[in-house]
Amino acid sequence: MADNVLSIEGLHKSFGGLKVIDDVGFAVKRGSRTALIGPNGAGKTTVFNLLTGVYPVDEGTMVLDGRDITRVPAKDRVIFGMSRSFQNIRLMPHLSTVENVMLGQHARARRLGDLLYPLGLMPGNRWARAAKEALEDAGLETYPGQVVANLPYGVQKRIEVVRAMISQPKLLLLDEPAAGLNQVEAQQLLALLEKVSASGVTLLVVEHDMHFVHNLCDHVAVLNFGKKIFEGTPAQVNDDPLVREAYLGSDTSMAGQQNAAPAAGAADAP
Amino acid sequence: MSGYLESQLIILCLNVIYAYGIFLPAASGQLNLGAAGFITIGAYSSAWINASGAPMYIAIPASMLFCAAIAFTIAFPILRTRGVYMVLATFAFAEVVAGLIINLEFLGAAAGYPVESHADYLVVVPVTILVVLLCFFLMSTRLGLAMRSIHDDEAVATLFGVDVRLAKVAAFTLGAALMSLGGALYGHHYNYIETQTFNVLLSIYILLYVLLGGTQTAWGPLVGAAFFTVVPEALRQIATASGHAWIADSRFIFFGAIIVLMMVFRPEGLVTRTMVDRAATPFGGGRSGAAPAARTA
Ligand SMILES: Nc1ncnc2c1ncn2[C@@H]1O[C@H](COP(=O)(O)OP(=O)(O)OP(=O)(O)O)[C@@H](O)[C@H]1O
Ligand SMILES: [Mg+2]
Numbered sequence: 001m002a003d004n005v006l007s008i009e010g011l012h013k014s015f016g017g018l019k020v021i022d023d024v025g026f027a028v029k030r031g032s033r034t035a036l037i038g039p040n041g042a043g044k045t046t047v048f049n050l051l052t053g054v055y056p057v058d059e060g061t062m063v064l065d066g067r068d069i070t071r072v073p074a075k076d077r078v079i080f081g082m083s084r085s086f087q088n089i090r091l092m093p094h095l096s097t098v099e100n101v102m103l104g105q106h107a108r109a110r111r112l113g114d115l116l117y118p119l120g121l122m123p124g125n126r127w128a129r130a131a132k133e134a135l136e137d138a139g140l141e142t143y144p145g146q147v148v149a150n151l152p153y154g155v156q157k158r159i160e161v162v163r164a165m166i167s168q169p170k171l172l173l174l175d176e177p178a179a180g181l182n183q184v185e186a187q188q189l190l191a192l193l194e195k196v197s198a199s200g201v202t203l204l205v206v207e208h209d210m211h212f213v214h215n216l217c218d219h220v221a222v223l224n225f226g227k228k229i230f231e232g233t234p235a236q237v238n239d240d241p242l243v244r245e246a247y248l249g250s251d252t253s254m255a256g257q258q259n260a261a262p263a264a265g266a267a268d269a270p
Numbered sequence: 271m272s273g274y275l276e277s278q279l280i281i282l283c284l285n286v287i288y289a290y291g292i293f294l295p296a297a298s299g300q301l302n303l304g305a306a307g308f309i310t311i312g313a314y315s316s317a318w319i320n321a322s323g324a325p326m327y328i329a330i331p332a333s334m335l336f337c338a339a340i341a342f343t344i345a346f347p348i349l350r351t352r353g354v355y356m357v358l359a360t361f362a363f364a365e366v367v368a369g370l371i372i373n374l375e376f377l378g379a380a381a382g383y384p385v386e387s388h389a390d391y392l393v394v395v396p397v398t399i400l401v402v403l404l405c406f407f408l409m410s411t412r413l414g415l416a417m418r419s420i421h422d423d424e425a426v427a428t429l430f431g432v433d434v435r436l437a438k439v440a441a442f443t444l445g446a447a448l449m450s451l452g453g454a455l456y457g458h459h460y461n462y463i464e465t466q467t468f469n470v471l472l473s474i475y476i477l478l479y480v481l482l483g484g485t486q487t488a489w490g491p492l493v494g495a496a497f498f499t500v501v502p503e504a505l506r507q508i509a510t511a512s513g514h515a516w517i518a519d520s521r522f523i524f525f526g527a528i529i530v531l532m533m534v535f536r537p538e539g540l541v542t543r544t545m546v547d548r549a550a551t552p553f554g555g556g557r558s559g560a561a562p563a564a565r566t567a
Contacts, residue, residue, distance in 0.1 A: 052429050053429075054425065054429070074428050074429060075428045075429075075431055075432065075433055075434070076431070077429075078429065078430055078431040079431060083429075083430070084429065086426070090423055090425075090426045092418070092419050092422035092423055092426070092427075093422055094418060094421070094422050094486050094538075094543055095415070095418060095419065095422065095543075096543070096547065099415060099418075102412075102415060103415065103416075103419050103427070103430050103432075104430055106412070106415075106416065106430045106431045106432055107430060107431035109412055110431060110433075114412055115411060115412050115413045115416075116411050116412075116413060117411060117412055118407055118410040118411050119410060119411060119412055119415060120409070120410030120411075120414070120415075121407070121410045127412075147543060147544050163430075167430065167431070
């Protein structure tokens, strides 16, 4: 369907004997802001890892903007219009902030002429300018020699979003972008994502902070133990008995979960 | 130029070229202990081509192409290995090269091989400068950025569209060509080569120059090779001049101590990325540790 930027069908993935993704299927509408939520260990990050080709799928198909990407090598998927941020920050520690963002441009610069263009010798070249502008748009300032390893967590987290954004994806996958951000930073992130979304990019966001989800997203899919248990609007999700049970094993409101600390665990991989 | 200065300059130049040959793979995270192997191939192939009638300026590029072809071929199995296993694989490769040459009668076997054309410093120095410039250029390109990204996080580089295998093979192959160039120049300068000169100690030193100089910027191998060529020689000179032979005798202890201290205090090498950027913008740079924080926060 041309209306869907992404459609997943019958996705299966096991690690060893552990079934982590069990017959998951859902679609992401073009231009939508879809949330993928679920309790710790539900398999959300694994879905991202399968989508981006970190792991091969056991079964199932993934179609991105009309193209079957299930067997496309990981390095080529970004060219087809999909990029991501990581739950646990995966910036390049020895690269400057601007260079990290310029890595995000790589998919658009794979011709020999682009690969041999001396970025570092031409201050103010269009690639560096675009990277700096994108950072400024996100409310981030840079200075020369700024190595990302020394930056505060919240800043690094947003640099990740900028790096993913600058590849000009059709679909942006964000794995817990608001986790660890303070109120102000989360607000800035929200504004940034609104802007990205308004520019026509479809968002698929994994997020524990339900407040954030309610503010940003128009569609929600819920995973639990590798199975999709719900799909609908953010308004409906609170009232769904299966979802409430998944989160709490009881009928307490989900809103109380918004501060649940996201566990790191196996999410360290991709 | 005095004979002594010239001889030191040549050694420095050769070490710099070798170092860049190891730096290119190191910048993308690959530890190559096979320098001696590539240098040997370069020295012998250029000498042989030269002896077969081709002038030096044909023989040297031809030897680089030959060495690059070999490197390209072995890159695929070797680059499947990682970390210390890659160190061992490249070391083994160099041993195989030495073992082959020493059994090849037409290359003089254990007796060594004379080299016809002579390259003096008027050849070696400009070529070295070109190599340095080429590497600075390369590291400033997007390919250089991709290589440094691979060094930091291969998986993430892949997800942003970097062809990790291609970049690694390119770095390894180009590095081998540079070492071949260094080996060829060595041969043409001294006009005599034997495999024993290019032993594992040479490979270790070159890898040390690079790791201690720093693999983050193209300054690293230059500073590393210069430091480790000049300091031991300076110590030797001081020993001779002052008549304190013990300085000369103990310079290897001193040298070893420097290496240990550097590994403790500058584990990322003498020259780091931040240092170069700060030096380039003495007034524009932000204070270290100053949070660049959000403008509007
Ligand atoms: N590479 C792997 N090898 C083995 N098990 C894995 C691997 N990756 C994920 N898992 C397991 O798969 C399950 C789902 O993990 P995943 O990281 O996808 O959860 P998640 O929904 O992202 O959780 P969280 O909210 O904590 O980030 C977990 O039980 C995890 O231990
Ligand atoms: Mg996760």
